Structures are given as C-alpha cells and as structure tokens.
Amino acid sequence: MNPAPAISADILRIDAACEIERITASIRDMVFRQLSRKGGVVGVSGGIDSAVVASLCAQALGPDRVVALFMPEADSSPESLRLGRLLAEALHVRAVVEDVAPLLKAARCYERRDQAVRLVVPEYGEGYKFKIALPGLMEGERYAIFSVIVQAPDGQTRRVRLSAAAYLGIVAATNFKQRVRKLIEYYHADLLQYAVAGTPNRLEYDQGFFVKNGDGAADFKPIAHLYKSQVYQLAEHLGVPDEIRRRPPTTDTYGLEQSQEEFYFTLPLEKMDLCLYGRNNGLLPEDIAAAASITKEQAERVYKMIDAKRRMARYLHSEPLLVEEIERA
Amino acid sequence: MQRAAQIRNFIAENFLFGAADQIRDDASFIDSGIVDSTGVLQLIDFLEETYGIAIANEDATPDNLDSIDKISAYLARRLDGSRKAAPPVLEVAEAGGQS
Numbered sequence: 566m567n568p569a570p571a572i573s574a575d576i577l578r579i580d581a582a583c584e585i586e587r588i589t590a591s592i593r594d595m596v597f598r599q600l601s602r603k604g605g606v607v608g609v610s611g612g613i614d615s616a617v618v619a620s621l622c623a624q625a626l627g628p629d630r631v632v633a634l635f636m637p638e639a640d641s642s643p644e645s646l647r648l649g650r651l652l653a654e655a656l657h658v659r660a661v662v663e664d665v666a667p668l669l670k671a672a673r674c675y676e677r678r679d680q681a682v683r684l685v686v687p688e689y690g691e692g693y694k695f696k697i698a699l700p701g702l703m704e705g706e707r708y709a710i711f712s713v714i715v716q717a718p719d720g721q722t723r724r725v726r727l728s729a730a731a732y733l734g735i736v737a738a739t740n741f742k743q744r745v746r747k748l749i750e751y752y753h754a755d756l757l758q759y760a761v762a763g764t765p766n767r768l769e770y771d772q773g774f775f776v777k778n779g780d781g782a783a784d785f786k787p788i789a790h791l792y793k794s795q796v797y798q799l800a801e802h803l804g805v806p807d808e809i810r811r812r813p814p815t816t817d818t819y820g821l822e823q824s825q826e827e828f829y830f831t832l833p834l835e836k837m838d839l840c841l842y843g844r845n846n847g848l849l850p851e852d853i854a855a856a857a858s859i860t861k862e863q864a865e866r867v868y869k870m871i872d873a874k875r876r877m878a879r880y881l882h883s884e885p886l887l888v889e890e891i892e893r894a
Numbered sequence: 895m896q897r898a899a900q901i902r903n904f905i906a907e908n909f910l911f912g913a914a915d916q917i918r919d920d921a922s923f924i925d926s927g928i929v930d931s932t933g934v935l936q937l938i939d940f941l942e943e944t945y946g947i948a949i950a951n952e953d954a955t956p957d958n959l960d961s962i963d964k965i966s967a968y969l970a971r972r973l974d975g976s977r978k979a980a981p982p983v984l985e986v987a988e989a990g991g992q993s
Binding site: 699700707708709710711712726727728729730732733869872873876877 | 924927930931932934935936938939951954955956959
C-alpha cells in the first residue's frame, strides 16, 4: 500500500470563482428571502475581511443596495479610512463616515481604559501609547499571559505583565469600540431596512476573536466558513485593491500598532490556518507540522490552544438562555 | 490553613463556583479546561498577594502552576527555599518608534 500523500499548504486552495458564485447566491437568499431586507450594511475597516465582505455584497445585491460604513475613533490609523474609501470607490457603493470618538468619549471608554492601564503603569498619561500582547506560542510551553507594552512620550517602551484587574479593565473599556460601531451599523440598517453583514473569517469565528454583541453581532456572516488564506484567494479574484490585500492584519484598536498574532492567535495566521484545518479534519499534529513548517511539539501546543480558545468562545457564541423552550414563528 | 487547601479553595471559588470536589490535586488546569488566560492572571494575582511573592514570567509556566500539586511544590521552593522574589517588570525595550 502506498503511504498517504504528504499534506501541504495547498489543502486550503479553493476554486475562487466557484466559491464567489456560491456565496453571492447565498447572500441574496439570506438578505432578500430569509431576512426580508432590502440591502446590506458593511462596517469597512480597511482590512481584508471587510473588503471581501463588501465586495461580495456589492456583487450579490448590487452596489446601490450596499452601504459601506467607516467608523474611525481616536486610536484608528488614518490609513484605515483611506483604504476604506479606496474600496468604496472601486465598488461604487455608498460610503458613510461616522466618527465614533465622541460616543466613546461620552461612554468614558478612553478614561476607563487609561485608569486600567495605570493599575500596572502608574505614570501612564498624556502622550503615552500602549497595546496589549501575548507571547508567541512558538517560543515554548508557557501560558498565554497578557502584557501591556507602553511607549512613553520620549519613545522609551517597556513591557509589564498585566494584573487580572488591569487586563479585564482594558478589555471591558476597549470593547466599547466594537459595540458602539455595531450601534451605528444598526442605525443605518434600520434607516434603510437593510441587513448588517458580519465580517469574521473562520479563525475569528471559531476561536472567539470577536466582541460579544460588538463585532460578533450581525444578521449574516458570509465568510465565517473561510480560512484566512481562502479570504485572500477570494480578495484576489474579486479585485480587492492591492494595498488592502498587502496590509498586515491589525486590530486597529490600540494607540500602538498591534497585530492579530500578538493580540490573540500567538502564531502567524498562515500557520494558524493550517493547524485549525488539521484540527477540524482529524489530522495528526505531525502531519500538519510538516505543512505548516513547525515542529510536532509546536503543532501539539497549537491544537491544545485551539481547544482552549473554543471553550472560551462557547460563551461568546451563546444565545440568551431561557428557562424553557419557547416556540418561535 | 495548609497551602494546598488554600489553593483548592481559591480554584473552587473562582473557577468551579464552589464545587471543590470537581478538582483533584494532580489534575492539570489546562487539560481539564478549568483555567483560561484570564484565570492564569487571577491565579498569579492570588499567589502573589496571599504569599507575598512576585512571580516572574519565566516562572509562570505550566510546570509550576498547572495543578494544585505543582503550585504547592513551586511555593515550597519559593517560600521554604532561599530564592528571592523577582519584580514583575519584564524588560525595557529600546527607545524608538512603534513595534
């Protein structure tokens, strides 16, 4: 008997044209038939996922039935808005800018967040920037312990481990950003009788990389089944501007630029993609290790992390619980 | 109270909502899904405050903290041995722009 063929990164290759046809047909069915809405609202961040979702919606529903919303706040990179506009122009969809900083300020998002940072960095204040980060998973058997990386006005940076109170305080305050954006998305959806499109890819959806009732809330999520590398394949086929396709994925949430890898996934996304595929398809760590160019031990650690994040994601995905089942129309 | 009992109480109160009988002293917190990444921070805070020690990141490993038995052994090394506490600040990076 011949040995099974070695697994390579090609396992995530898809027929982009075929997949686009399938998704656009599904979007039409979900928006017009299942949800009875007249179009779609997409929060556009300037990143690859929202660019692909906006492109798919424009193709599925028609550009005149799609609103692209840009929602910058005090910590957003100006680059995000520029790239968002570039996309909207290319798609010929209506673009609306909603500055959410005043809403966030009114909710004391920045103030509460800064108070939480000061629990571990007392001197943190005006002119400082920060981000929170996890150690890389490839570095060895260790806990994913969050640290805060603070940059003083003179450019000096330092890294301090977060206390639980500081970590929870920072996350709870910054989650206002995703929730306030969703508030604005639903305002426009209500105004136009449109549905809100969610933009998570499979890594984010599966691993809980979203804010409950924030970016996790939507009426439909057309790319939640696609691995990140498959989103890039669709982006190329859809003609998403090069600049957006080349931009490294970022959270665009903290003053210091922060990659998704250091904030959540703890390993490069292309490796994470392969490991999640391996976990989903019952592949052994040693098989996926070769495809992802990591060691068997590292693949085992990633599998454990995937399972742990899935446990945490259970709460994020859960619907409100009821004492008893209630029949719905 | 013995250290192992104090740790068991903390784990039961914070992660098992009182069901202390659900955890064996040698059970891995990771494998049993009891402690997540926020839970690790809470566990470290508890150990630092209760025992007056600072736990450096290089010590915050599953080898030291992944079960009641392992924490007890780690505390015994720290508190009954001669090792000095390390400050929680991990490093000072170079001056300059964003990383």
